[in-house]
Amino acid sequence: MAGKAIVITSGKGGVGKTTTTANLGTALAMLDRRVCLIDADIGLRNLDVVMGLENRIVYDIVDVVEGNCRLEQALIRDKRQNNLFLLPAAQTRDKTAVTPYQMQELVSKLKEEMDYVLVDSPAGIEQGFKNAISGADQAIIVTTPEVSAVRDADRIIGLLETEGFKEPEVIINRIRQDMVQKGDMMDIDDMIEILAIKLLGVVPEDENIVISTNRGEPIVLKPEKSRAGQAFNNIARRIDGEELPLMSLEKDTLLKKIKRIVGLS
Amino acid sequence: MKEGVIIDLLKKLFKNDKDVSSKNIAKERLQFILIQDRIKLSPGEMESLKEELLAVLSKYIDVDSSNIKMEVDRHDDMMALVANFPLKRSV
Numbered sequence: 329m330a331g332k333a334i335v336i337t338s339g340k341g342g343v344g345k346t347t348t349t350a351n352l353g354t355a356l357a358m359l360d361r362r363v364c365l366i367d368a369d370i371g372l373r374n375l376d377v378v379m380g381l382e383n384r385i386v387y388d389i390v391d392v393v394e395g396n397c398r399l400e401q402a403l404i405r406d407k408r409q410n411n412l413f414l415l416p417a418a419q420t421r422d423k424t425a426v427t428p429y430q431m432q433e434l435v436s437k438l439k440e441e442m443d444y445v446l447v448d449s450p451a452g453i454e455q456g457f458k459n460a461i462s463g464a465d466q467a468i469i470v471t472t473p474e475v476s477a478v479r480d481a482d483r484i485i486g487l488l489e490t491e492g493f494k495e496p497e498v499i500i501n502r503i504r505q506d507m508v509q510k511g512d513m514m515d516i517d518d519m520i521e522i523l524a525i526k527l528l529g530v531v532p533e534d535e536n537i538v539i540s541t542n543r544g545e546p547i548v549l550k551p552e553k554s555r556a557g558q559a560f561n562n563i564a565r566r567i568d569g570e571e572l573p574l575m576s577l578e579k580d581t582l583l584k585k586i587k588r589i590v591g592l593s
Numbered sequence: 594m595k596e597g598v599i600i601d602l603l604k605k606l607f608k609n610d611k612d613v614s615s616k617n618i619a620k621e622r623l624q625f626i627l628i629q630d631r632i633k634l635s636p637g638e639m640e641s642l643k644e645e646l647l648a649v650l651s652k653y654i655d656v657d658s659s660n661i662k663m664e665v666d667r668h669d670d671m672m673a674l675v676a677n678f679p680l681k682r683s684v
């Protein structure tokens with residue numbers, strides 16, 4: 329049976345699409361799924377760096393569509409999970425180097441081999457976005473709890489619905505429980521009310537993300553060390569069909585911390 | 594330091610969350626922005642839509658014009674303009 333292609337998109341830039349793609353891909357691979365990540369941000373290649381695979385790139389997505397190499401030759405196998413692959417973006421070309429039709433062909437070819445194909449979309453609503461969504465069966469919108477990011481997310485949701493995406497889902501990233509408690513940040517309920525779409529998960533603001541990005545190691549590899557890693561793991565399990573309640577964002581009690589470290593929660 | 598904590602506590606106890614907290618301001622602004630985005634109307638057009646609706650309704654009923662609320666809601670793949678024109682209490 330063919331796999332499922334999911335595009336990770338946002339509208340506003342810098343809200344965490346690439347971080348989300350890297351972590352969900354790694355987490356799904358850790359669940360023994362075969363996964364391919366596509367970096368559709370042509371000209372601003374990033375996913376390879378977040379994955380720590382930048383030194384292994386030989387060919388890229390533009391080489392594949394232009395016939396300079398076969399698809400398999402451009403796929404980079406992950407260092408840690410041997411069932412995880414990356415199709416890197418080209419760094420020296422622009423978004424017009426790939427057409428939506430070519431993208432669709434590529435994705436459907438990959439779906440034959442993979443359980444999940446995750447497409448990291450560039451910011452914006454232009455050609456790069458149109459490429460990224462072609463061939464995807466499902467869309468995930470990443471947003472932060474800020475006015476401008478939510479506004480752009482709403483715009484994207486509208487566009488996705490016009491393009492026939494049935495049930496786009498949202499991930500709220502970088503939520504800060506201390507600010508929510510003070511009434512200085514919109515909470516989960518506010519966001520669901522405003523956007524009126526299904527919430528796939530919530531990821532807290534977490535400095536460990538910066539550290540893991542520095543190292544080129546997705547944070548889900550060490551979920552016991554961070555709330556964000558745990559959140560991404562939960563989201564991956566939801567994508568994979570598990571019914572999991574939303575993670576509580578309260579501060580960890582010592583007991584909870586211990587439980588998490590020994591794998592009880 | 595201590596006084597600061599106490600003042601914060603008092604503020605928390607006495608403040609009217611709805612008015613002061615910045616998240617509510619964010620939420621209100623967003624809701625207004627999204628109406629315009631979703632139905633592609635400028636703030637000016639929104640205002641005249643409201644005025645004209647009010648004018649028509651006022652011909653038949655007593656509308657409390659200070660409390661009008663308009664929103665665009667999304668349900669699955671449908672959008673709806675929800676306008677709320679409260680009636681004046683008859684005496």
Ligand SMILES: Nc1ncnc2c1ncn2[C@@H]1O[C@H](COP(=O)(O)OP(=O)(O)OP(=O)(O)O)[C@@H](O)[C@H]1O
Nearest residue numbers: 341342343344345346347451502532533534537541
């Ligand atoms: N939950 C988080 N906590 C802390 N930092 C985060 C979190 N999520 C993302 N970041 C940081 O935010 C920055 C932007 O993230 P990322 O590159 O994933 O965004 P993006 O949406 O892919 O951006 P672009 O639109 O430029 O492609 C990065 O430096 C990343 O480390």
Ligand SMILES: [Mg+2]
Nearest residue numbers: 345346369374
């Ligand atoms: Mg990115």
